[in-house]
Amino acid sequence: VRITVLAGGVGGARFLQGVRAFAAGLAGSEITAIVNTGDDVTMHGLRICPDLDSVMYTLAGAVDTERGWGREGETWRIMDELVSYGAEPTWFALGDLDIATHLVRTQMLAAGYPLSDVTAALCQRWQTGVRLLPMTDERCETHVVVAEDGGRRAIHFQEWWVRHRAGLPALDFVQIGLDSARPAAGVLEAIAAADLVLIAPSNPVVSINTILQVPGIAGALRSGPAPVIGLSPIIGGAPVRGMADACLPVLGVETSAAGVAGLYGARSAGGVLDGWLVHTGDTVQLPGLPVLARDLLMTSPEATAAMVADAARLAGR
Amino acid sequence: VRITVLAGGVGGARFLQGVRAFAAGLAGSEITAIVNTGDDVTMHGLRICPDLDSVMYTLAGAVDTERGWGREGETWRIMDELVSYGAEPTWFALGDLDIATHLVRTQMLAAGYPLSDVTAALCQRWQTGVRLLPMTDERCETHVVVAEDGGRRAIHFQEWWVRHRAGLPALDFVQIGLDSARPAAGVLEAIAAADLVLIAPSNPVVSINTILQVPGIAGALRSGPAPVIGLSPIIGGAPVRGMADACLPVLGVETSAAGVAGLYGARSAGGVLDGWLVHTGDTVQLPGLPVLARDLLMTSPEATAAMVADAARLAGR
Numbered sequence: 198v199r200i201t202v203l204a205g206g207v208g209g210a211r212f213l214q215g216v217r218a219f220a221a222g223l224a225g226s227e228i229t230a231i232v233n234t235g236d237d238v239t240m241h242g243l244r245i246c247p248d249l250d251s252v253m254y255t256l257a258g259a260v261d262t263e264r265g266w267g268r269e270g271e272t273w274r275i276m277d278e279l280v281s282y283g284a285e286p287t288w289f290a291l292g293d294l295d296i297a298t299h300l301v302r303t304q305m306l307a308a309g310y311p312l313s314d315v316t317a318a319l320c321q322r323w324q325t326g327v328r329l330l331p332m333t334d335e336r337c338e339t340h341v342v343v344a345e346d347g348g349r350r351a352i353h354f355q356e357w358w359v360r361h362r363a364g365l366p367a368l369d370f371v372q373i374g375l376d377s378a379r380p381a382a383g384v385l386e387a388i389a390a391a392d393l394v395l396i397a398p399s400n401p402v403v404s405i406n407t408i409l410q411v412p413g414i415a416g417a418l419r420s421g422p423a424p425v426i427g428l429s430p431i432i433g434g435a436p437v438r439g440m441a442d443a444c445l446p447v448l449g450v451e452t453s454a455a456g457v458a459g460l461y462g463a464r465s466a467g468g469v470l471d472g473w474l475v476h477t478g479d480t481v482q483l484p485g486l487p488v489l490a491r492d493l494l495m496t497s498p499e500a501t502a503a504m505v506a507d508a509a510r511l512a513g514r
Numbered sequence: 515v516r517i518t519v520l521a522g523g524v525g526g527a528r529f530l531q532g533v534r535a536f537a538a539g540l541a542g543s544e545i546t547a548i549v550n551t552g553d554d555v556t557m558h559g560l561r562i563c564p565d566l567d568s569v570m571y572t573l574a575g576a577v578d579t580e581r582g583w584g585r586e587g588e589t590w591r592i593m594d595e596l597v598s599y600g601a602e603p604t605w606f607a608l609g610d611l612d613i614a615t616h617l618v619r620t621q622m623l624a625a626g627y628p629l630s631d632v633t634a635a636l637c638q639r640w641q642t643g644v645r646l647l648p649m650t651d652e653r654c655e656t657h658v659v660v661a662e663d664g665g666r667r668a669i670h671f672q673e674w675w676v677r678h679r680a681g682l683p684a685l686d687f688v689q690i691g692l693d694s695a696r697p698a699a700g701v702l703e704a705i706a707a708a709d710l711v712l713i714a715p716s717n718p719v720v721s722i723n724t725i726l727q728v729p730g731i732a733g734a735l736r737s738g739p740a741p742v743i744g745l746s747p748i749i750g751g752a753p754v755r756g757m758a759d760a761c762l763p764v765l766g767v768e769t770s771a772a773g774v775a776g777l778y779g780a781r782s783a784g785g786v787l788d789g790w791l792v793h794t795g796d797t798v799q800l801p802g803l804p805v806l807a808r809d810l811l812m813t814s815p816e817a818t819a820a821m822v823a824d825a826a827r828l829a830g831r
Contacts, residue, residue, distance in 0.1 A: 242559075242621035274589065278614030282639050284621075293610050297595030304559035304601075322599050 198226045198514075200505075201391035201423070205233045205404025206248035207265040208430060208438055208495075210255035212397035215501020217256065217326050219509075228327045229387040231414070233399070234312065235332075235339040235372060235407035238355045240289050241279060243299035244306055247355075248404065249316055249331060250298060257323035265438075268294040288360040313381040330387065332408045333378040339403055342369040354403060363443035370402065370447060372410060380413050388417040393514050395505065396427035396470070398437065398493065401457045402444035409461070415469055424471040424512035427461055428493060428504060429454035432476040437494070454479040458486060472511040474504065487511060515543045515831075517822075518708035518740070522550045522721025523565035524582040525747060525755055525812075527572035529714035532818020534573065534643050536826075545644045546704040548731070550716070551629065552649075552656040552689060552724035555672045557606050558596060560616035561623055564672075565721065566633055566648060567615060574640035582755075585611040605677040630698040647704065649725045650695040656720055659686040671720060680760035687719065687764060689727060697730050705734040710831050712822065713744035713787075715754065715810065718774045719761035726778070732786055741788040741829035744778055745810060745821060746771035749793040754811070771796040775803060789828040791821065804828060 202209070202216055213230055220226035233248045247266065254260040254268060261269045271292035280287050291299070298319060305315040311334035320329055339354040343365045351371055357363060388394060399405050409415045418425050431454050436442055442452045450456045454475040462468015465485035475481055476493040489511045495501045519526070519533055530547055537543035550565045564583065571577040571585060578586045588609035597604050608616070615636060622632040628651035637646055656671040660682045668688055674680060705711060716722050726732045735742050748771050753759055759769045767773045771792040779785015782802035792798055793810040806828045812818045 241617050242624060243617070272589075272591065272610075274610050275592075275614045275617070278611055279617065282614065282618045282636065284618050293589075293591050294595055296613070297592045297599065300558050300560070300592070300596065301599045301601050307559055319599065 198223045199229070199390055199392045200226065200395060201229045201231065201387045201393075202395045202397055203405055203408050204230050204248070204252060204397040205399030206236065206251035209233075209248065209397040209399040209404065210252040210260070211495045212395075212399070212428070212501060213252060213256060213327055214498040215495060216395065216505050218498040218502035219505040229383070229391075230327050230329050231332050231384050231387065231408060232329055233332055233404040233407050235337055235375070235403060236354055236358075237336070237338060238289075238353055240286060240291065241284060242303065243291070243296065244303045245291075245299050246302065246312070246331070249329060250295070252327075252329060253320060253323055253325060256325035256327055259323065267292050271295065286356075286360070289355060311382065313383060328387075330383050331381045332384065332411050332414065334381040335374060335378040337372060337374040337378050337407075337411075339407060340371045340373055341365075341367045342371060343367060358440070363440040367443065367447045370444070372407060375407070375410050376412070378411050380411055380417075385413060385417050388414070388421050388423070391421065391423040393509055393512055394418060394421070394423045394425040395508055396425065396461065398428040398430035398495075400436075400439050400441045400444060401430055401450075401460055402441065402448060406448075406460060409469065418469040419464055419467075424514065425464065425469050426472040426474065426508040426512050427458070427470050428474045428508065429457055429476060429479065431457055431479075432493060433478060455481040455483070458483050458488075472508070474508055474511065515540045516546070516707055516709045517543065517712060518546045518548065518704045518710075519712045519714055520722055520725050521547050521565070521569060521714040522716030523553065523568035526550075526565065526714040526716040526721065527569040527577070528812045529712075529716070529745070529818060530569060530573060530644055531815040532812060533712065533822050535815040535819035536822040546700070546708075547644050547646050548649055548701050548704065548725060549646055550649055550721040550724050552654055552692070552720060553671055554653070554655060555606075555670055557603060557608065558601060559620065560608070560613065561620045562608075562616050563619065563629070563648070566646060567612070569644075569646060570637060570640055570642060573642035573644055576640065584609050588612065603673075603677070606672060628699065630700060645704075647700050648698045649701065649728050649731065651698040652691060652695040654689060654691040654695050654724075654728075656724060657688045657690055658682075658684045659688060660684060675757070680757040684760065684764045687761070689724060692724070692727050693729070695728050697728055697734075702730060702734050705731070705738050705740070708738065708740040710826055710829055711735060711738070711740045711742040712825055713742065713778065715745040715747035715812075717753075717756050717758045717761060718747055718767075718777055719758065719765060723765075723777060726786065735786040736781055736784075741831065742781065742786050743789040743791065743825040743829050744775070744787050745791045745825065746774055746793065746796065748774055748796075749810060750795060772798040772800070775800050775805075789825070791825055791828065
């Protein structure tokens with residue numbers, strides 16, 4: 198059984214724990230995660246891939262489970278030093294252990310390795326049990342257009358998300374570099390070879406929709422043989438985690454399970470979904486889209502594995 | 515009183531503490547250190563300037579006094595991570611606090627700032643009381659030619675010094691990039707404006723002689739108005755610290771106060787020295803070179819300040 202998952206950071210990481218737990222019961226299963234890299238950013242000369250790292254650390258059991266991101270037992274000595282040197286920016290906290298990951302990545306990228314190779318090299322250490330692929334090997338960065346002094350200004354997604362906690366009204370998202378990006382090595386193959394494609398309950402705008410906008414990926418999903426089942430990141434009108442409610446309105450999409458389903462679209466109507474899981478109590482009616490309501494709270498890998506089992510059932514697999 | 519000092523790393527740093535203590539008693543004194551950068555190296559994508567950092571940390575009171583280099587209270591968490599990732603090299607220990615310095619430097623260099631500006635920016639934080647100048651803003655690196663499998667191979671000085679502890683027989687030193695290097699901004703001015711130039715008791719081959727080989731520096735010393743007084747790094751046939759005895763024979767120079775004096779040369783004979791301080795018991799006879807014997811053990815900044823006072827006296831200042 199080959200399962201390919203589209204995933205963002207923290208939510209995607211937790212979901213993948215469930216997929217891995219689900220697949221552990223199946224002989225010869227292979228899981229591939231296609232991970233958003235639109236959040237990637239360079240800080241202090243270090244190339245940082247927050248979503249890839251959240252997934253890697255989580256699957257490795259090395260994540261700080263309380264924060265949901267970064268390394269367990271993390272310290273912040275270098276960050277304190279950078280502040281003492283007056284090195285900007287100071288609003289993006291880089292942990293000491295985490296910096297080692299960024300150093301290895303930055304050096305490998307500088308040496309010419311594509312991000313997919315770098316990611317594979319980093320994962321060698323962690324033995325994640327899931328093959329992690331960046332959505333693209335090319336540099337794409339999500340910027341957020343905000344109002345300023347009567348005009349408009351684009352800031353990096355991380356500045357909007359982390360520094361301003363999504364508190365500055367966003368006028369638009371601009372995916373710099375995305376138009377001309379190509380899927381990373383292995384991405385289209387992982388979609389074409391999948392028995393089941395799952396869309397994790399990640400941020401629908403800045404994670405999943407970013408992946409879907411990489412030229413070629415949505416088309417591969419639509420034309421691929423595998424059923425595509427998504428899980429709603431919105432429960433009862435609010436995101437389970439994160440600040441998707443600050444993102445969806447920017448695209449004119451309602452913050453609801455129905456709104457997100459409409460954003461992804463049913464395959465039969467030119468979208469990508471063959472099925473949609475929503476939380477108990479939420480209702481979605483989209484022509485041609487089978488919907489299953491069940492508990493979608495990822496309280497444990499086992500609970501999430503049961504969602505995956507239901508997703509597989511909805512897909513008819 | 516303007517004092518300009520040619521200095522290497524640990525020995526140079528201790529010497530500069532003495533120069534600073536000496537100058538503290540003089541109104542309006544200015545100390546400039548011209549520091550060797552031939553030891554500089556890039557590791558894990560970080561630009562590392564061991565001598566500049568040893569001097570900066572020492573003058574800031576932030577050095578690990580036991581090791582003589584690196585930061586007090588240093589930890590090695592990132593290095594452990596790099597080892598876990600299998601990132602080479604693992605023989606060059608990078609401390610966590612130290613890495614912050616390298617991150618700031620690397621990013622400023624990548625942004626196009628010359629090393630002299632970067633050094634000034636780093637020193638802003640530390641308030642060293644001594645103006646630190648790299649000998650050159652250009653990238654120069656000392657390599658060591660060693661025998662291998664019947665042939666010859668050049669390895670970076672740090673690999674020879676740190677990894678092999680100068681234990682591989684050196685056939686030659688090659689200063690890559692030095693021929694075409696220019697003195698860093700401020701270097702020639704600091705020599706021309708000095709009332710006294712001191713040559714610290716640093717490694718005579720890979721620190722001082724490297725500085726003297728930057729095109730223009732030796733000439734500026736020879737034609738400059740300030741007397742140039744050197745202090746022998748060799749006491750009774752052995753280096754006070756470090757492994758100069760592994761370096762001097764490579765140049766065919768005897769490991770003695772006389773040998774080093776001959777290497778630098780008397781100004782009257784085409785060299786740079788106007789005076790030479792040796793340790794009590796050592797004798798040097800070089801035509802045209804006034805020599806003063808005294809205790810040269812840098813046991814404290816005050817003890818070293820007394821050497822500087824004697825150097826100034828020998829210079830007739």
